[in-house]
Amino acid sequence: MNDYPRRITLQEWDAHYVQLREAGMREPPYGGTLRRHVEEGDLRLRTLLFDNSSAALRLWNFLLTEEDRLREARTAGKKIVGTMKDLGTVPVMAYALPNVVAFYPDGAWWIPCVMELSEGLFGIADSLGIDEAFCPVRAMLGAFITEAHFPVPDLLICSAGATCDDFSAIAQRLNGLGYPIVWWEIPHRRIPDPDEERVELPGGFAAPASQVAFVREELERLRTVLEQFAGVPLNDGALSAGIARANEVRRLLAELRQLTFTAELCPLPALEMLIAEMLAIHFCSDQAETIEVLRELLREVRGRVEARQGVLEADAVRVFWVNPVADLQVMNLLEDCGGRICGTEYLFSHALDEIPENLPPMEALARMALADPMVGSAADRAARICADTRRFGAEAVLISRIPGASHCATEGIIIAEAVRSRLRIPVLEIEVPPLSDSIKPMLRTRLEALIETSKELRKTCCVPE
Amino acid sequence: MKTVVYVSPFVPQEWIAAHGLQPSRVLLEHTKRVAIAQPAAGVCPFARAFIAFGLSLTDESAIVATTECDQMRRAAELLAGESSAPLFLLNVPTTWQTTTAHRLYISELERLSAFMVRLGGKAPTKEELTDVMLRYDALRAEIRGARGSLSGRAYSEAISRFHREGAADLSAARAAPLARGVPLALLGGPLTGEHFRIFDLIEEAGGQVVLDGTETGERTLPRAFERRRLHEDPFPELADAYFGTIPDAFRRPNSQLYHWLKGETARRGIRGIILRRYLWCDTWHAEVQRMKEWSPAPVLDLDVGDDDCESRAASRIQSFVGMLR
Ligand code: SF4
Ligand code: SF4
Numbered sequence: 102m103n104d105y106p107r108r109i110t111l112q113e114w115d116a117h118y119v120q121l122r123e124a125g126m127r128e129p130p131y132g133g134t135l136r137r138h139v140e141e142g143d144l145r146l147r148t149l150l151f152d153n154s155s156a157a158l159r160l161w162n163f164l165l166t167e168e169d170r171l172r173e174a175r176t177a178g179k180k181i182v183g184t185m186k187d188l189g190t191v192p193v194m195a196y197a198l199p200n201v202v203a204f205y206p207d208g209a210w211w212i213p214c215v216m217e218l219s220e221g222l223f224g225i226a227d228s229l230g231i232d233e234a235f236c237p238v239r240a241m242l243g244a245f246i247t248e249a250h251f252p253v254p255d256l257l258i259c260s261a262g263a264t265c266d267d268f269s270a271i272a273q274r275l276n277g278l279g280y281p282i283v284w285w286e287i288p289h290r291r292i293p294d295p296d297e298e299r300v301e302l303p304g305g306f307a308a309p310a311s312q313v314a315f316v317r318e319e320l321e322r323l324r325t326v327l328e329q330f331a332g333v334p335l336n337d338g339a340l341s342a343g344i345a346r347a348n349e350v351r352r353l354l355a356e357l358r359q360l361t362f363t364a365e366l367c368p369l370p371a372l373e374m375l376i377a378e379m380l381a382i383h384f385c386s387d388q389a390e391t392i393e394v395l396r397e398l399l400r401e402v403r404g405r406v407e408a409r410q411g412v413l414e415a416d417a418v419r420v421f422w423v424n425p426v427a428d429l430q431v432m433n434l435l436e437d438c439g440g441r442i443c444g445t446e447y448l449f450s451h452a453l454d455e456i457p458e459n460l461p462p463m464e465a466l467a468r469m470a471l472a473d474p475m476v477g478s479a480a481d482r483a484a485r486i487c488a489d490t491r492r493f494g495a496e497a498v499l500i501s502r503i504p505g506a507s508h509c510a511t512e513g514i515i516i517a518e519a520v521r522s523r524l525r526i527p528v529l530e531i532e533v534p535p536l537s538d539s540i541k542p543m544l545r546t547r548l549e550a551l552i553e554t555s556k557e558l559r560k561t562c563c564v565p566e
Numbered sequence: 567m568k569t570v571v572y573v574s575p576f577v578p579q580e581w582i583a584a585h586g587l588q589p590s591r592v593l594l595e596h597t598k599r600v601a602i603a604q605p606a607a608g609v610c611p612f613a614r615a616f617i618a619f620g621l622s623l624t625d626e627s628a629i630v631a632t633t634e635c636d637q638m639r640r641a642a643e644l645l646a647g648e649s650s651a652p653l654f655l656l657n658v659p660t661t662w663q664t665t666t667a668h669r670l671y672i673s674e675l676e677r678l679s680a681f682m683v684r685l686g687g688k689a690p691t692k693e694e695l696t697d698v699m700l701r702y703d704a705l706r707a708e709i710r711g712a713r714g715s716l717s718g719r720a721y722s723e724a725i726s727r728f729h730r731e732g733a734a735d736l737s738a739a740r741a742a743p744l745a746r747g748v749p750l751a752l753l754g755g756p757l758t759g760e761h762f763r764i765f766d767l768i769e770e771a772g773g774q775v776v777l778d779g780t781e782t783g784e785r786t787l788p789r790a791f792e793r794r795r796l797h798e799d800p801f802p803e804l805a806d807a808y809f810g811t812i813p814d815a816f817r818r819p820n821s822q823l824y825h826w827l828k829g830e831t832a833r834r835g836i837r838g839i840i841l842r843r844y845l846w847c848d849t850w851h852a853e854v855q856r857m858k859e860w861s862p863a864p865v866l867d868l869d870v871g872d873d874d875c876e877s878r879a880a881s882r883i884q885s886f887v888g889m890l891r
Contacts, residue, residue, distance in 0.1 A: 209760065230855020237849060259662045266636040269818065270852035276819055277856045284663045284818045289633045294677075311673065318666045319646065342772040478643045507848055508635040510608030511644065 104404050105188045106412045108150035108370050110136055112190050117523060123282040126155050129390070131166040133143045138165045147174050152373045152412060156394075163385055163394050164376050167204065168251055170386045174202040175252050180331060183254030184383065186268050187287065189452030189472040191258050191323060192383040195434060197343025198331045201256070207268070210242040212250055214428050214535040220249070231274060235429050236267040239533050242275060242361055256330050258323060263476040264291035266507040285319045287470060290431040290477035302472040303454035305488065306481055317467035322541055324463070340462035345383075346388055347454050352402040353395040354381055355453065357484065360402050362419075362443040362493040366411025368402045371442040372431040375425070378445065381452045412436075418555040419443035421495035423486060424503055429535040431544060435499070438548040439556075444493035447488050450474050479512035481521035497555045498524075499548075502532035525553045567853075568685050571623070571651075571657045573616055573756060574632040575786030576658045578808050579732065581608050581675060584698040585687030590727035593782070594619050594758045610846040611872050612756055613637040617644055623651035623707045628685050630678065634660045634816045635849050654681040660818045662809065671809040672802065694804065695800040703791045705734040710787070715739040718775030719765030722757070722783045729782075747772045748890045749835050752825070753779035753857075754842035754868075761870070764842065771887040776834045779827065782844065786812050816849045823853075824860060838864050840883065845871040864890065 118134045135158065139146050145164060175181060182203045195203035213223055222243030226232070231239045244250040257537040259272045261284045276282045282505050293299040298310035328335050350372045357377060361369045377398060378415060384391040413436055421444035424430060435442070451472040455467045474482040479541065490498060499541060502509045517528040529551040537544060569588040582589035595617040596745055616638070620629055629651050631642035637820060640653070646653045657674050659667040679689050690698070708726055713721050720738040727735050748770060752775045781783040788807040795803040813822035830836070839861055840882040841851035857864045
């Protein structure tokens with residue numbers, strides 16, 4: 102039994118949960134009320150608005166129980182690999198092995214927001230010399246020290262090279278504290294010279310064949326590391342099967358994104374879509390369950406689209422969102438101001454694009470790794486953002502600056518210029534700290550201005566070319 | 567002759583000279599240039615000065631930028647679109663312990679060669695490259711040899727001038743031993759022209775820089791070439807002398823930096839380290855606390871912003887050196 106789709110508060114979820122249970126809702130073992138996560142410290146949930154479907158409940162519960170899953174995996178004798186920074190490539194390899202679970206310690210990025218700073222991770226990072234000049238991923242250091250948010254992995258693999266300085270510096274700090282790290286190089290993706298062999302990458306970028314070959318060699322090196330770690334061979338057959346499973350997740354997400362971003366009425370709120378997209382990176386430590394969670398969500402969205410039901414006003418302005426937002430509440434705020442998300446680039450588009458299955462698996466993975474929007478130029482990333490903005494028919498672009506992030510200082514300007522000149526639609530750049538309550542009125546004013554401007558433009562023309 | 571300008575120590579001077587072009591590892595100007603560079607907030611002042619410098623060039627010069635940090639990579643992108651000077655972005659791998667990383671660096675130098683040929687340079691024969699390498703190696707040896715007879719500032723300026731002009735000007739060298747203050751290491755990113763004043767501030771406070779570990783100083787001199795390998799095949803020897811041995815904070819892991827510092831600190835009897843870093847430079851910023859925990863000698867964290875406030879730096883240096891005396 103689901104009510105008419107809408108966004109509800111945590112308090113409303115308490116009563117709604119009881120109703121759903123009484124109506125026969127069946128839940129996975131990690132199911133339960135959202136309220137219990139607040140009791141465990143996820144205080145931010147008290148201020149968020151959630152989708153009211155059982156599919157969304159399952160999604161939230163899946164996300165918020167990852168730590169339990171990792172600890173259970175350890176107890177069950179599974180090996181845990183912490184993959185760092187590459188956002189999507191190495192987990193595909195790790196999950197191709199039996200008995201290995203991979204996750205991103207980088208995910209600690211959101212802990213200070215979700216726990217409303219009660220966990221003290223920034224304080225620990227500060228004491229290690231990693232202060233607010235760095236992006237919120239610095240919370241990861243504290244999470245390693247306290248061991249209160251994830252078990253310390255048995256193996257750490259981190260990409261370096263064309264990455265942000267924040268992460269590279271923080272990972273090095275971690276390494277300096279005595280956590281061994283296997284580093285692998287991801288080179289800055291460049292435009293092939295005219296006399297160079299060119300390789301098309303998933304998502305539309307291109308790279309010189311020599312760079313693809315280089316990354317492939319690096320991944321081969323990781324294959325050996327993983328084989329030794331797991332004590333079993335990681336052959337091409339297993340890798341291909343792993344790629345096929347990852348692609349199943351990506352296909353489900355592609356349909357979910359297409360339906361949600363293009364439906365006349367918005368069938369699923371921005372927050373739930375953000376979490377769903379994040380599942381593509383490392384499957385929230387359970388690949389099979391990720392597929393089930395997404396299937397249920399997709400069924401819900403399909404049903405709503407067919408029934409012409411939505412969670413927001415019909416005239417909500419279609420906004421393309423760039424970068425993950427440090428305070429989840431701001432996704433709600435955009436919707437409160439009359440916007441809806443129609444397209445995203447949360448720094449990991451390469452984890453959403455299907456991995457080619459008609460290539461040798463390591464070649465396919467190398468191409469995927471090089472398709473990372475953050476390893477190329479800001480102009481490349483801007484081009485992709487423009488293409489996807491067009492594809493989803495967004496009417497405005499919102500760039501969410503990440504406090505301290507080394508890439509945000511320059512790329513926001515480049516992306517904004519590209520959007521304005523190519524699409525001639527409004528662009529807004531905001532900076533959102535992990536807890537934005539004190540600047541909420543200012544953020545609201547700016548978001549409202551964006552929405553109003555976009556609505557005004559509707560009267561004058563204005564379909565982007 | 568076209569001048570090829572760059573700021574990274576991982577661009578081999580000899581490689582450019584051997585192509586018949588003029589290498590110049592430039593000394594940027596901090597205060598004058600930084601004001602005209604956009605954007606501002608969140609960008610390291612050195613990267614901004616580099617942007618401003620690149621924008622001021624004509625097509626008489628060419629720029630070689632590198633990928634050692636995110637900020638420089640993005641500065642290069644900006645300049646590629648807006649500077650009149652042609653730009654080459656050299657991919658310097660951050661990892662260095664694998665043969666793949668070394669091969670990547672070598673292949674990047676080959677790409678740089680093709681770029682220089684397009685600029686009007688000529689790819690050198692083995693003999694030509696060997697000759698140039700021997701010449702530069704001798705100049706570096708001469709400069710290294712003069713360390714004891716130069717003040718900290720004069721030694722660093724001599725290195726910087728060598729990088730800029732390819733000449734060893736040791737006119738400031740004195741036969742008599744120099745008066746010594748508290749022996750200190752100066753560590754961190756690159757200096758700009760105005761920043762050599764820090765050596766004076768340290769001396770005025772009663773200290774003396776006996777180890778210049780800034781990016782501008784002796785830390786980033788490549789090791790001496792090994793004669794046998796040089797004569798067998800100069801190019802791999804060139805690549806290894808630069809990529810294989812220059813210690814830096816951006817390298818992953820950056821254990822070489824600590825290894826180098828440990829050795830030099832002991833050899834030179836260093837009693838304190840001044841770590842000088844630019845605001846928004848994550849690479850060096852993240853090393854400050856680690857360095858403090860690691861170093862037996864006290865460490866002073868000196869940050870450099872846009873408006874480089876000398877009096878603040880001077881008083882901090884004074885207290886630091888005072889504590890060590
Ligand atoms: S948010 Fe940006 S700066 Fe922070 S870790 Fe991610 S890519 Fe790096
Ligand atoms: S000082 Fe730091 S941030 Fe600035 S260019 Fe150098 S490494 Fe990059």
